[in-house]
Amino acid sequence: MKARDTAFWSATLLALLYAVAASAAETADKGGPARIPFTLTHSNIVVEVGLMSDHPLPFIFDSGLSVGNILTTDTARKLGLSSKGRAHFTDSSGTGGSTGVTTIQTVHVGAAVLDEQTFAITDVPETLIAQKGKPPIAGFLGAPLMQEAVLCIDYRHKVMQRWKRSDFDDAGLSSIPMRSNHGLPTIDISIDGLQATLIVDSGNNGGVELFPAFAEQNDLRKRYPDLKLLEGTAGGGQTFDVFSGVADAVGVDSNSTLRQVPLSLIAQAMDPAWGIDGLAGFEFLSRLNPCLDREGQRLLWAAKKTARHQ
Numbered sequence: 001m002k003a004r005d006t007a008f009w010s011a012t013l014l015a016l017l018y019a020v021a022a023s024a025a026e027t028a029d030k031g032g033p034a035r036i037p038f039t040l041t042h043s044n045i046v047v048e049v050g051l052m053s054d055h056p057l058p059f060i061f062d063s064g065l066s067v068g069n070i071l072t073t074d075t076a077r078k079l080g081l082s083s084k085g086r087a088h089f090t091d092s093s094g095t096g097g098s099t100g101v102t103t104i105q106t107v108h109v110g111a112a113v114l115d116e117q118t119f120a121i122t123d124v125p126e127t128l129i130a131q132k133g134k135p136p137i138a139g140f141l142g143a144p145l146m147q148e149a150v151l152c153i154d155y156r157h158k159v160m161q162r163w164k165r166s167d168f169d170d171a172g173l174s175s176i177p178m179r180s181n182h183g184l185p186t187i188d189i190s191i192d193g194l195q196a197t198l199i200v201d202s203g204n205n206g207g208v209e210l211f212p213a214f215a216e217q218n219d220l221r222k223r224y225p226d227l228k229l230l231e232g233t234a235g236g237g238q239t240f241d242v243f244s245g246v247a248d249a250v251g252v253d254s255n256s257t258l259r260q261v262p263l264s265l266i267a268q269a270m271d272p273a274w275g276i277d278g279l280a281g282f283e284f285l286s287r288l289n290p291c292l293d294r295e296g297q298r299l300l301w302a303a304k305k306t307a308r309h310q
Contacts, residue, residue: 033152033161036110040158041131043205043282047160049141050108052079057138058131059109061160062203063292064279065142066183068101071119072129075138076102083121112162114144140203143183143294150300152291153202155282165295173291174303176253182274185292187299189280190251191263194218196277199270200292200299204281207262208247214277215265224263232266240267250284256303258287 038047038061048056057075071081083100099122107114119139129137145151150168152161178185178200185200191208198208210220221227224245232242243265250261262283270276288301 031164031167033163033167034111034113036112036160036162038158038160040155041134041137043286045153045160045202046131046137047109047141049138051104052081056108058135060137060140060203061145062140062142062201063146063185064199064201064203065140067143069117069119069142069144070124070140071102071121072124072137072139073121074136076119076121081119081121109141109145110160110162112145117144146185146292146294148295150291150293150296152289153285154289155286156289163291165293168291168293170291170300172302173300174253174256175293175298175300178292178294178297178299180294180297181276182270184270184276185294185299186276187280190249191247192223192249197275198278198280199276200285200290201279201281202285204279205283206264206266206279206281207283208250208278208280209264209266210278211266211268211270211272211276213268213272220265227265230264232264242266252288252301256288256301258284261287 036047038045040046041058041060045061046058047061049059050056059069076082081102081104084102099120101118101120104117104119105115107117124137126136131137145162148165150163150165152163154160176187176189178187180186181197181199186197187200188195188197189208190196191210196208196210196214215221221243224243227243227245230242230244232240245263247261247263248259250258252258266278269279288299291300293300
C-alpha cells in the first residue's frame, strides 16, 4: 500500500451554473484601470470586498466560476442576507446540487464597482476558507469581475488591474485564444508534447491538473512513473486521490515554454464530452502574469526572452 500524504492543493467550487444572469460591472476610474490589491492565501488570490457594510471582507477571485459569485452561509447570516431564489451547480468533484441565491446592489472590489451581483449562498468546508491569523474567506468572486473588462493579474506585485476593454492596449503582448466552454475560460497548451484543453482557474493553487479521461487516454501513469499519491479536497469538501509530479515543458505558444511545472492527476470535474482535459492554476498562471480578456476570448501576457527557462 502506498503512503498517503495531504496535498496543499484544494479545488474551489467550479462551474457554478446560475438560473439568473449577473449584470455588467463598472470600473471606478474612467479611462484607466481600476486597481485591485490582493494577498495570497494558499496561492489563492484574496481581495477585500465591500458588500453591505463599510468593513471589507476577504474573497477569493476564482476565474473558474462560470457565471457568478459565492457567499458562505456564515457570511450571509452575519450580513442578514436571505435566499431569494435557487441555483444549480457542479463542484470540482463533479457533484451537482442546488443552493439559495441572493442579489447585492453594489459590490466594491478595490477600485472596481460591480452592480446587481448575484451570490449563491452555500456551505463551504472550513479547510477551504480558513486563513491563519486572519478572518476566514467570506466567499468567491467569479466571472463578473471579468465581465466587459480585461483583468490583468500581477502576482509579483500582488495587484490586479481591471481595464475597460476599449481602453486596454495590447501592444507588445502575446496572446492565445481563451475560448468559452460552458461558460468556462479554456486555453489549449502542450504538456510535454501532449495537447490539452485546460480551464484558466485562478481559484486553483496547482500547476497543470489533468482529469482521468485525459490521463487514461494518454497513459499518464506510465508516462510519469514518479507520480506521488496525495489527497485532494474538492469544493464540496469531498476528498479524492491526487497523483502529483512535474511536467518538464509546458508550451503556451511557439515562443513561450515554462519548465518544471507542477503536474497532477485529479478527479474528473467536468463531463468528458465537454472536451476539457483539466485545470491551469497558480503555478502556471503566476509565471505569465496574464491578462484575461473574457469577451475577446484571449489570454494575454508579456512574453520574455527567458520564458523557455522559467
